Amino acid sequence: MSVKTTCAYCGVGCGVLADVGPNGVAIKGDPDHPANFGRLCSKGSALGETLGTEGRLLAPQIGDRSAGWDEALDLVADKFSAAIAEHGPDSVAFYVSGQLLTEDYYVINKLAKGFVGTANIDTNSRLCMASTVVGHKRAFGTDTVPGLYTDLEEADTVVLVGSNLAWCHPVLYQRLAAAKAARPEMRVINVDPRRTATCDLADLHLRIAPGGDVALFNHLLAEISERGLVDEAYLTEAVSGFEAALDAARADDVSETGLSDADLAAFVDLWLANEKTVTVFSQGVNQSTSGVDKVNSIINCHLATGRIGKAGMGPLSVTGQPNAMGGREVGGLANTLACHLDIENPDHSKAVQDFWNAPVMPAAQGLKAIDMFDAVERGDIKALWVICTNPAQSLPDADRVRAAIKGCDFVVVSDMYDTTDTAQVADVVLPASGWGEKFGTVTNSDRLISRQRALRAAPGKARHDWEIICGVARRMGFGEAFNYHGPAEIFREHAALSGIAAAFNKDFDISGLAEISDDDYETFEPQHWPVSAVKTGGRFFGDRKFFTEDGRARMVAVSHRPLAQATDEDRPYRLNTGRIRDQWHTMTRTGQTGRLTQHMGEPYLEIHPEDALKLGLAAATLAKVDSPHGSAILRVMISDRVTQGEVFAPLHWTEDTCPTGRVNALVAPNVDKLSGQPESKATPVSISPYKAAWYGFAVSAQKPQAKTDYWARARTNAGWQVELSHHEVPEDWQSFALEVFGLRDVDIMSVSGAKPGSARIAFQKDGQVLAALFAAPTPVEVSRQFVSSAIGSDIPILAGRPGADQPDPGPTLCACFNVGANTILRAIETQNLATVEEIGSALEAGTNCGSCRPEISAILAGAHLKTAAE
Structure with missing residues (x-):
C-alpha cells in the first residue's frame, strides 16, 4: 500500500x-x-x-498510574472548569505547537478563545517566526507571504539572512543549488555570523556582527536612494512611509554590521545588479529583540525598488515547523484571531463569535509564551494544557520554566511520550497520535496546503489531538460546538470562516473549499492558498494592492538597536544556538533512529581556536558554560567557522538524552517587545574547562543508565551509545559498567589501562557482544562506528577499531546512505575522484538530500591539498 x-x-x-x-x-x-x-x-x-512503539505512551496517565480516557478527560475538564469558575478565564492557559495539524490547531483555538473566553493560547511558533508575523502586518496589513518557492529558481540573486538553509531546510537548499548549477550566473549571498554548510553555495559570505541586520539593510536602502534606483512610480502608486524610512536608514551607523567596506560594497552591488532578487530569512532574523525591525528593514528594500509580487523577487520567510503557517491561519498565537483577523478589533471579534455561536470572546491579547510561563511561575495560571511540545526544554531560561510548570496547580500534557521534560512534571499525560497515524492538513512556508494521511492506526489507546480537545470541550459543557465527526468537517468550518475574514479585507481565504466533500478532502492534492472565487494560488501584491485600510504598503522607519545584553569581563562570549543537520527540535521523533544520531551524537560547543587556546580547552574535551540562568557541560569543537568571542551550541538535547546539555537553560528570556519572540542567539556566557578525571564511551544492546557528571545517550543502528565523563575515577570499573548497562550473569573480558582512569571492558553472552565500555584520562579514541556496530555480533571489540581486513568507515557523513568519512576519503584516493558528483556516483553519498555535500567538499579539498603537498 x-x-x-x-x-x-x-x-x-x-x-x-x-x-x-x-x-x-x-x-x-x-x-x-x-x-x-x-x-x-x-x-x-x-x-x-x-514509527516503532517502543517508549510510546499507550494509555492516559494520572500521576504515576494508568487511567481510562473517561477518568482522565473528566479530571481535565473539572480542573479547568473549577479554575475558570473561581479565578476567571484568564487563570487557564494553553501552549500548543506548529507540529499540530490545522484541524487540531483550529479546535483548540476555538475552545480557548470562543468558549473558555481567554486569549491565553500561544504556540512554540512564537519561538521561530512571531517577528515575521508582526513585520508582515506592519508592512502589508496582514501576515502575508508574498511569493513562492519557485521564486528561488527564477531569481538572479538570492540573499540568505540568518538561515543555514543547507541544514535547516535542506530541500530548499537543493532546489537553490540545482538552479544555480543550471544558471551559473545566479548569485547567492549568505549573511550569517557563522560559516555554515550553506556557505558552500554562496558567492559572498557576510560574517555580520550579531544583531547587525537592520544596519545592513538600512545601508542598502540608503544606497538604493543614493544611486537613483528607487522605483518612484511604484512608491507613488502603492507605498507610504518612504521618506521616514529613508531618513532613519541614512542616520544609522553601518559600522554596527562589523563588515568591511569591501564586503558592504560587494553586497550592495550584487543586490542592486539584478531586479530579480529574493531575500530569504529565518531564525537568525526572527530570534532577536529587534526581530520585527529586521524583518521590516528587509521588506523596506523590496518595497523601495518595487521588487515584490513578481516572479523571482521578494522577501521570503522560511518557517521552522511543518505547520507554523497553519497555526498562524487559525489564530494559534495569543495576539491573533482565526483567519488572520485581529483580536482587538471588535468587529472581527464579533464576526468570529457569531460564526462560532460562542458565549464569550476575549477583548485583548493573551499572554505570549515567555509571559505565559512567567504567569505560571507567579501562580496566576491555575491550569495549563501543553499540547505536542516540550517547553520545559525548548523555552529560554528552561530550568526556571520547568520549575514553574512543576509548581503549577494543574498541568496536563498531550504527547506521544511521557518521557519529555514537560511530561515528567505534569499531573496528567494524555497519549496522542503522531505522524503516520493522523489525518489532516498542514501549510508550508509558501502557503501550500497539503494532506497528512495515516499509515496505520494509533497504538494502544492513543487518540488524535482534535478528538482529545473535543472530549474535554464536551465535558466542559460546550458539546454542540465540538461535536465533530472527523477532520474534514473541521476543515470545512475553517474554510467557511475564512470567507467571512475575506470580507474584512484579509488575505487568508480558502472559502472555495468550504463545501469540500469527505471524498474530495481525502484525495485533496496540494494547493496554494488563497482558494476563493476571487483568487486562487499564485503570488500576492502583483496588482500593487495591499491589505491596509488605504490599500498601500507601509515602509517602516527602523534603526539599529543593540542586543539586549552586552558581554563583559565576567561573561565575555556570545552564545548562538540553533539546529544540527539530522535532528529535529527535542529529538522526540528523530532520536528514535540510530541513522540520524551517527552524524552528531552529543551536544557540543563550537569555539574559535584562539578562544580555545586562551581558555585552555583542547579539542574533544568538555567545557562548562555558564550564564545567569543556568549552566551546561558541552563537548569542545574547535573551529574557525565561528569568530572570536562568539560560540555556537545546538539545542536538541533533553533531560533524557543529556541533562547537562540542555542549552536553552543558558538562554536569557529577553524578547522583542512587539512580537514577544525571544533573543535565542545572543546570550553572554562564561566558559571554563570541565575538570574530568576520565572520559568514556560505551555501547550496549539495551538502554544504558548513567550517573556521571556528564553523559549523552543516543541510539545506534545496533542499540545504544553513551558518552561519559566524571570528576573522579570509579573504584571498580567492572562494577561501574555493570550498573550502567544493568547486566547480570554475563561473560566479562577486560583490558586494564596503564594509567589511572583507563579501562576497556566487554560483556558477552553466548558469544555475542552485549555491551562495552572504553575509558581513558583523555577523550576516548576509538572507532565509534565500528564499536557501535559490533553489538550483537561475535566481533572482537576491545581493540576499539576494526582489524586490517575490516576497513573503518569513520564517522557517518551521509546519513541518507550511511556513508562514513573514511569511506569517502578512501574512494577519493583509490579511485582518483575529483568532484562531489563523482563521489556521489561511486558511493551515493550526497545524492539524496545533499545536506552533506559541503562536508564532502571539505574532505575532497583536504585530500587534494595533501596530494599537492606530496
Whole structure:
C-alpha cells in the first residue's frame, strides 16, 4: 500500500510517498509534490524508522498510574472548569505547537478563545517566526507571504539572512543549488555570523556582527536612494512611509554590521545588479529583540525598488515547523484571531463569535509564551494544557520554566511520550497520535496546503489531538460546538470562516473549499492558498494592492538597536544556538533512529581556536558554560567557522538524552517587545574547562543508565551509545559498567589501562557482544562506528577499531546512505575522484538530500591539498 502524505519536520512541507509493507514502511519523496519534486532530506528519509512503539505512551496517565480516557478527560475538564469558575478565564492557559495539524490547531483555538473566553493560547511558533508575523502586518496589513518557492529558481540573486538553509531546510537548499548549477550566473549571498554548510553555495559570505541586520539593510536602502534606483512610480502608486524610512536608514551607523567596506560594497552591488532578487530569512532574523525591525528593514528594500509580487523577487520567510503557517491561519498565537483577523478589533471579534455561536470572546491579547510561563511561575495560571511540545526544554531560561510548570496547580500534557521534560512534571499525560497515524492538513512556508494521511492506526489507546480537545470541550459543557465527526468537517468550518475574514479585507481565504466533500478532502492534492472565487494560488501584491485600510504598503522607519545584553569581563562570549543537520527540535521523533544520531551524537560547543587556546580547552574535551540562568557541560569543537568571542551550541538535547546539555537553560528570556519572540542567539556566557578525571564511551544492546557528571545517550543502528565523563575515577570499573548497562550473569573480558582512569571492558553472552565500555584520562579514541556496530555480533571489540581486513568507515557523513568519512576519503584516493558528483556516483553519498555535500567538499579539498603537498 502506497500512501501520499507530508513530512513531519520543517516548514518546507515536502511530499512523501510511504510504501507500507509487511516488513515496515519504505519512504521516498513524492515526485509530483510542488514543494520537493521527489527530494527528501535525511530526516524525512528516515521517517519510516521512527514509527516503532517502543517508549510510546499507550494509555492516559494520572500521576504515576494508568487511567481510562473517561477518568482522565473528566479530571481535565473539572480542573479547568473549577479554575475558570473561581479565578476567571484568564487563570487557564494553553501552549500548543506548529507540529499540530490545522484541524487540531483550529479546535483548540476555538475552545480557548470562543468558549473558555481567554486569549491565553500561544504556540512554540512564537519561538521561530512571531517577528515575521508582526513585520508582515506592519508592512502589508496582514501576515502575508508574498511569493513562492519557485521564486528561488527564477531569481538572479538570492540573499540568505540568518538561515543555514543547507541544514535547516535542506530541500530548499537543493532546489537553490540545482538552479544555480543550471544558471551559473545566479548569485547567492549568505549573511550569517557563522560559516555554515550553506556557505558552500554562496558567492559572498557576510560574517555580520550579531544583531547587525537592520544596519545592513538600512545601508542598502540608503544606497538604493543614493544611486537613483528607487522605483518612484511604484512608491507613488502603492507605498507610504518612504521618506521616514529613508531618513532613519541614512542616520544609522553601518559600522554596527562589523563588515568591511569591501564586503558592504560587494553586497550592495550584487543586490542592486539584478531586479530579480529574493531575500530569504529565518531564525537568525526572527530570534532577536529587534526581530520585527529586521524583518521590516528587509521588506523596506523590496518595497523601495518595487521588487515584490513578481516572479523571482521578494522577501521570503522560511518557517521552522511543518505547520507554523497553519497555526498562524487559525489564530494559534495569543495576539491573533482565526483567519488572520485581529483580536482587538471588535468587529472581527464579533464576526468570529457569531460564526462560532460562542458565549464569550476575549477583548485583548493573551499572554505570549515567555509571559505565559512567567504567569505560571507567579501562580496566576491555575491550569495549563501543553499540547505536542516540550517547553520545559525548548523555552529560554528552561530550568526556571520547568520549575514553574512543576509548581503549577494543574498541568496536563498531550504527547506521544511521557518521557519529555514537560511530561515528567505534569499531573496528567494524555497519549496522542503522531505522524503516520493522523489525518489532516498542514501549510508550508509558501502557503501550500497539503494532506497528512495515516499509515496505520494509533497504538494502544492513543487518540488524535482534535478528538482529545473535543472530549474535554464536551465535558466542559460546550458539546454542540465540538461535536465533530472527523477532520474534514473541521476543515470545512475553517474554510467557511475564512470567507467571512475575506470580507474584512484579509488575505487568508480558502472559502472555495468550504463545501469540500469527505471524498474530495481525502484525495485533496496540494494547493496554494488563497482558494476563493476571487483568487486562487499564485503570488500576492502583483496588482500593487495591499491589505491596509488605504490599500498601500507601509515602509517602516527602523534603526539599529543593540542586543539586549552586552558581554563583559565576567561573561565575555556570545552564545548562538540553533539546529544540527539530522535532528529535529527535542529529538522526540528523530532520536528514535540510530541513522540520524551517527552524524552528531552529543551536544557540543563550537569555539574559535584562539578562544580555545586562551581558555585552555583542547579539542574533544568538555567545557562548562555558564550564564545567569543556568549552566551546561558541552563537548569542545574547535573551529574557525565561528569568530572570536562568539560560540555556537545546538539545542536538541533533553533531560533524557543529556541533562547537562540542555542549552536553552543558558538562554536569557529577553524578547522583542512587539512580537514577544525571544533573543535565542545572543546570550553572554562564561566558559571554563570541565575538570574530568576520565572520559568514556560505551555501547550496549539495551538502554544504558548513567550517573556521571556528564553523559549523552543516543541510539545506534545496533542499540545504544553513551558518552561519559566524571570528576573522579570509579573504584571498580567492572562494577561501574555493570550498573550502567544493568547486566547480570554475563561473560566479562577486560583490558586494564596503564594509567589511572583507563579501562576497556566487554560483556558477552553466548558469544555475542552485549555491551562495552572504553575509558581513558583523555577523550576516548576509538572507532565509534565500528564499536557501535559490533553489538550483537561475535566481533572482537576491545581493540576499539576494526582489524586490517575490516576497513573503518569513520564517522557517518551521509546519513541518507550511511556513508562514513573514511569511506569517502578512501574512494577519493583509490579511485582518483575529483568532484562531489563523482563521489556521489561511486558511493551515493550526497545524492539524496545533499545536506552533506559541503562536508564532502571539505574532505575532497583536504585530500587534494595533501596530494599537492606530496
